[in-house]
Amino acid sequence: VQLQASGGGLVQAAGSLRLYCAASGRTISRDSMGWFRQAPGKEREFVAAISPSSGATRYLDSVKGRFTISRDNAKRTIYLQMNSLKPEDTAVYYCAADVGSSQITTTARAYDYWGQGTQVTVSS
Numbered sequence: 001v002q003l004q005a006s007g008g009g010l011v012q013a014a015g016s017l018r019l020y021c022a023a024s025g026r027t028i029s030r031d032s033m034g035w036f037r038q039a040p041g042k043e044r045e046f047v048a049a050i051s052p053s054s055g056a057t058r059y060l061d062s063v064k065g066r067f068t069i070s071r072d073n074a075k076r077t078i079y080l081q082m083n084s085l086k087p088e089d090t091a092v093y094y095c096a097a098d099v100g101s102s103q104i105t106t107t108a109r110a111y112d113y114w115g116q117g118t119q120v121t122v123s124s
Contacts, residue, residue, distance in 0.1 A: 008118030021095030037091035046106040
């Protein structure tokens, strides 16, 4: 499966962005999907994940209540709605697929496919 992330950009603190992750090559309806981010000089960290049926989600503590992950399996697209953005949210955001898994994992090495990343910059 190929994953294409988009929707990043420059936004002021307290603003909003919506990230998109479009999948091609195969269906993702049986895959758990996740968003990760990597800031300069830091390791890649888990942000959010969603189960195949959207029945379960998980978030990084610092984004709970501000970010929402969702999916449309018919459109093969994953979304990350980001509200009340903070400068510390600045990073390259990556989407990833945990193929055939119904369980959510926060561990990057569990994911099989990755998108190319989209830059999110939040100015103070």
